[in-house]
Amino acid sequence: MTTTTTREASADGTQFIAAVPARPFGLVRHSLVMARRSLIKTMRTPEQLLDVTLQPIIFIVLFVYLLGGAIAGSRHDYLQFLLPALMVQNVLFASAPTGVSLNTDIKTGVFDRFRSLPIGRSAPLIGGVLGDMIRFVVSIVVMIGFGYILGFRIGTSWLEVIARCLLVMFMAFCFSWMFVLLGMIVREPGAVQGLGFVIMFPLTFGTNVLVPTNTLPGWLQAWVNVNPVADAMQAARGLMVGHSPVFEPVMKTLAWSVAILLVFAPLAVRAYRRKA
Amino acid sequence: MSFAFQATGLVKRFGKTTALAGVDLAAEPGTVLGVLGPNGAGKTTAVRILATLLRPDEGRAVVGGYDVVRQPAAVRRISGLTGQFASVDEDLTGTENLVLIGQLLDLRAKEAKVRAAQLLAEFDLTEAANRPAKTYSGGMRRRLDLAASLVGRPAVVYLDEPTTGLDPAKREDVWNMVRSQVQEGTTVLLTTQYLEEADALADNISVINHGKVIAHGTPAQLKHIVGGQTISVRPADPAHLDTVATILAAVSGNEPESHGRGVLSVPVSDDSAMTAVVRRLDEAGISVIELSLHLPSLDEVFFTLTRERQEVAA
Numbered sequence: 001m002t003t004t005t006t007r008e009a010s011a012d013g014t015q016f017i018a019a020v021p022a023r024p025f026g027l028v029r030h031s032l033v034m035a036r037r038s039l040i041k042t043m044r045t046p047e048q049l050l051d052v053t054l055q056p057i058i059f060i061v062l063f064v065y066l067l068g069g070a071i072a073g074s075r076h077d078y079l080q081f082l083l084p085a086l087m088v089q090n091v092l093f094a095s096a097p098t099g100v101s102l103n104t105d106i107k108t109g110v111f112d113r114f115r116s117l118p119i120g121r122s123a124p125l126i127g128g129v130l131g132d133m134i135r136f137v138v139s140i141v142v143m144i145g146f147g148y149i150l151g152f153r154i155g156t157s158w159l160e161v162i163a164r165c166l167l168v169m170f171m172a173f174c175f176s177w178m179f180v181l182l183g184m185i186v187r188e189p190g191a192v193q194g195l196g197f198v199i200m201f202p203l204t205f206g207t208n209v210l211v212p213t214n215t216l217p218g219w220l221q222a223w224v225n226v227n228p229v230a231d232a233m234q235a236a237r238g239l240m241v242g243h244s245p246v247f248e249p250v251m252k253t254l255a256w257s258v259a260i261l262l263v264f265a266p267l268a269v270r271a272y273r274r275k276a
Numbered sequence: 277m278s279f280a281f282q283a284t285g286l287v288k289r290f291g292k293t294t295a296l297a298g299v300d301l302a303a304e305p306g307t308v309l310g311v312l313g314p315n316g317a318g319k320t321t322a323v324r325i326l327a328t329l330l331r332p333d334e335g336r337a338v339v340g341g342y343d344v345v346r347q348p349a350a351v352r353r354i355s356g357l358t359g360q361f362a363s364v365d366e367d368l369t370g371t372e373n374l375v376l377i378g379q380l381l382d383l384r385a386k387e388a389k390v391r392a393a394q395l396l397a398e399f400d401l402t403e404a405a406n407r408p409a410k411t412y413s414g415g416m417r418r419r420l421d422l423a424a425s426l427v428g429r430p431a432v433v434y435l436d437e438p439t440t441g442l443d444p445a446k447r448e449d450v451w452n453m454v455r456s457q458v459q460e461g462t463t464v465l466l467t468t469q470y471l472e473e474a475d476a477l478a479d480n481i482s483v484i485n486h487g488k489v490i491a492h493g494t495p496a497q498l499k500h501i502v503g504g505q506t507i508s509v510r511p512a513d514p515a516h517l518d519t520v521a522t523i524l525a526a527v528s529g530n531e532p533e534s535h536g537r538g539v540l541s542v543p544v545s546d547d548s549a550m551t552a553v554v555r556r557l558d559e560a561g562i563s564v565i566e567l568s569l570h571l572p573s574l575d576e577v578f579f580t581l582t583r584e585r586q587e588v589a590a
Contacts (some may be wrong), residue, residue: 016280017339018353019429023382033379041367044408110362113424117380118328118352 027120034114035125038101039134051097052139054088057146063210064150071211076151081149082210084196084240085233088168090139092229095172096196098132103189106275122269129176136169138227155242164239167253174257177264184271203229225229230258280305280432280463281326285335289320295321298335303463303480305431306455310478311467317489318362319467323436324369326465327357340431354380354461355432356425360440362417363424370401373409374427379430379501384557388427388456392571395427415446422453431455435466439473451476471575482512483581491581499571507553508541510566520564525558539566 033149044049044149060079084276090256105111114124143159144152154161179196186192206223207230213221224230231252239247282302287438288295297317302310305526311319324330326337326350336343342350357363364373371392399419403410407422418438425433433568435454439447454477458464468474475495483491483498491498507528511520517540523540524532527549532542544550550569557564 014348015342016354018350019431020381022353026382029382030380033376035378037365037372037376039511043367044367104392107389109359109361109366112329112359113357113363113377114380115329116352116355116357117377118382118412119380123380196404245348 001011005029012180018218022118027123027126029122030119031130033266034124035130036127036144037236038128038131039253042131048097049135049138052094052135053142055093056139056143057132057216059086059090060143060146067210079150079152080155080235080241083143083152085207085209087143087169088229088233089207089209089238090143091136091168091172092175092204092253093133093200094139095132095176096179096193096200096236098129098176098182099181099196100189101132101183102128102180103183103186103192104274106184121273123263124170124220125180125268125272129173129180132170133173138232138244140168146151154240159221160239164236167250168232171253171257175263177268181264181268181271184268184275192234203227206230207233209233228253229254277282279303279338280307281337281339281465283322283326283335283337283458286322286325286332286337287334288318288325288330289333291343294487296325296332296335296404298389299487299489300492301326301458301465301482301526303465305463306458306468308458308477310474310481311465311484312469312471312481313467313484314469318482318483321437321487322484323357323434323465323467326394327355329353329357338491352563353428354430355434356428357434357452358421358425358436358438360436360501362421364409364417364420367408368503369397369406369408370412371405373424377424377427383427383546391427393425414451415442418442418446418450419453421451424455430462432463432465436470437467439468439470462561471578474570483578485582491577496571498577501577505545505572506541506543506570508566508568508570509553509557509564510537510538510539512565516560516562517558519562521558522555523553525551525590 016038060083063082064075064079068075068082070077072081105124105128111124112154128167178199182192182195183189187254202223206220206227208216208224212231213224216224234244235246235249238244238249279302280486284300286296286299286301295519299318299322301309301311311322313319315540321330325332326339326344328344328351337353338344340354342354344351354490365376368376371389374395375385375388378391379385383391393402395512396402399422401419401423410438411415415424422435422438438454439450451473454464454466464477466474466477478495480492480494481490481498483589491501493501497584507524509520511517517534517538520540521532521534524530524540528542528544528546530542530544531572532540533541546552554567557567558568
């Protein structure tokens with residue numbers, strides 16, 4: 001143990017010396033420790049993962065078998081069209097519950113203890129967001145796996161598919177901060193969830209996730225053209241199925257994600273600080 | 277240094293409510309300060325300011341030489357907090373809870389595990405170490421909570437109503453743990469609604485009500501402020517009760533009360549009353565089987581103090 005200096009006053013006799021000295025890179029280490037906490041909690045209550053396991057399967061079945069024939073004429077063609085974009089939607093959906101759980105979390109005594117520890121104010125939030133990224137991974141694995149069983153086939157290389165998965169996870173990571181902010185300023189977890197849906201529906205359904213953009217009415221096309229999620233879906237299709245340009249939608253997705261991160265992460269941390 | 281922590285003139289308002297209206301609190305290193313008061317008196321607010329969870333609107337607080345507003349990180353590093361509500365993570369096991377805190381306090385993973393095992397043993401939780409905290413009983417949770425605030429071997433520990441809701445036996449357990457910490461040199465601030473608890477643990481007590489300290493002193497001093505000590509005498513031979521009554525009346529100037537079991541008691545205000553009674557009993561050749569001087573309970577102290585306040589206000 002290195003903790004021997006406990007309760008001794010410093011040389012000038014005016015200040016206590018901490019028993020455990022600080023180590024460098026605190027924010028990174030503390031955030032990872034908090035991420036691990038969140039991971040352990042998720043593993044202990046796997047029912048929290050229903051929205052990234054059962055829900056995407058229901059969505060795929062619903063859209064492919066109920067609508068696929070009518071929309072595309074061929075279920076296989078529709079699955080190829082739908083799945084890459086639906087994966088974007090599900091991963092983004094999966095970013096909202098972080099706000100809900102942090103909202104619940106900060107009201108408990110545990111967060112009082114975190115606040116009384118010498119750690120960066122943002123560490124519990126960063127940790128919460130990082131830990132919840134496991135949900136994105138689960139969503140991606142479930143959707144590719146289930147899609148594969150139904151006959152989805154990758155039209156590009158695994159490298160591109162991995163790049164696409166990382167892109168979408170990064171995007172969802174950035175979007176999480178919107179919901180962390182909501183979780184900090186809204187009083188009830190239920191309200192955070194409700195607002196999450198209000199934000200997520202136009203963002204993810206107001207795209208060409210289900211049907212090509214040119215079948216939409218003009219005003220909706222205008223929205224789809226500026227909606228960053230539509231870019232991400234475009235990028236996802238290009239990277240998984242091919243036959244479409246990739247560079248521009250990828251860049252747009254990255255730019256939007258970074259912008260959202262830069263705006264909402266500081267706001268969320270500030271809101272959390274105010275709560276303390 | 278003279279004080280492990282010192283708060284002067286703390287004022288905190290929440291909207292129109294004034295939680296603290298100029299509170300001074302201080303404790304010398306290695307002592308226990310009991311902060312005693314009813315619900316809503318401002319105890320928790322004061323603790324939260326000292327633990328850097330709240331900023332005071334006015335006044336200043338220094339912990340271990342560090343200012344809570346200007347050097348909060350340093351304060352957090354040398355102090356530990358056990359809040360009023362269980363501040364352990366229900367989903368994590370006892371070990372995981374303590375290791376988590378250890379790592380957040382910059383212990384290396386291995387050190388954090390060693391420290392966790394050590395504290396779990398100390399707090400009699402080794403058997404429950406690998407069970408999620410939500411399966412713990414109330415008393416176990418409190419112990420884990422206390423252990424969590426001690427992971428970093430803090431010089432100053434804040435315990436906000438650490439025994440609220442515990443049965444008397446469990447309360448005694450917590451008291452013993454507090455005592456052993458103090459023996460190791462920790463300075464403790466303990467808030468409580470139980471006068472008995474402050475009496476049992478605290479070197480000094482600050483009584484606080486409506487955001488103000490209404491009295492401060494050692495438990496004995498506080499009892500003294502209220503005065504009204506009582507002498508009780510039980511003569512060996514009940515036939516001497518009349519003589520004893522005369523003696524007590526002569527010394528105290530008050531009429532002794534009989535409690536019907538051969539005991540007489542009388543309130544006294546003079547410190548030398550006890551010796552006078554002893555001397556006169558001896559002169560009269562009366563042997564006694566019980567002779568005692570009771571200080572009033574802290575309940576009475578508190579009651580008297582708050583009533584005085586209210587009268588002043590009215």
